[in-house]
Amino acid sequence: MKSEEVFGEVLRTIRKKQKMSQEKLAFQSNLDRTYISMLERGVHQPTQNSLLALAKALNMKASELVELVEEKIDESK
Amino acid sequence: MKSEEVFGEVLRTIRKKQKMSQEKLAFQSNLDRTYISMLERGVHQPTQNSLLALAKALNMKASELVELVEEKIDESK
Structure with missing residues (x-):
């Protein structure tokens, strides 16, 4: 699985746990809903600024978000 | 200061601490030397894949790299 x-899987899982719609996450993070949809489908990879904005909207740190991604990458090895 | x-400052500081040239970091991370130079000057922001590749080359986790960035952003507030 590509990083x-x-x-995308990590983002979708956290968003759904917080019962947040893509629209709401887009609004809170000031990112486009289409962009969030592409991120969740793994079509695009996030930039540092998207990571910071999404993490803030999800009430977590960007480093925590990246840590979850790294754990999942390690698991899949 | 933009994120x-x-x-860029965090990357340059860590690279210099490890006494690594931009050329060596480029080689180890499989990224272009010019791209690394642009990252260090804050011209570009890193993508998730660059973060993962740079962190690996610097023997650290991408989440640690992002954490240093977040700490520095918080300090500057």
């Missing part, structure tokens, strides 16, 4: 796909 | 500039 952008891992990120 | 890409913060990243």
Whole structure:
């Protein structure tokens, strides 16, 4: 699995746990809903600024988000 | 200071601490030397894949790299 796909799964899982719609996450993070959809499908990989914005909107740190991605990448090895 | 500039400073500081040239970091991370130079000058912001590749080359986790960036952003607030 590519690292952008891992990120997409992590993002979708956290968003759903917080019962947040893509629209709401887009609004809170000031990112486009279409962009968030592409991130969740692993079509795009996030930039540092997207990571910071998404993490803030999800009430966590960007480093925590990246840590979850790294754990999932390690698991899949 | 923009978050890409913060990243650039963090990257350069860690690289120099490890006495690694931009050329060596480029080789180890499989990224272009010019791209690394642009990252360090804050011209570009890193993508998730660059973060993962740079962190690996610097013998650390990408989440640790992002944590240093977040700490520096918080300090500057």
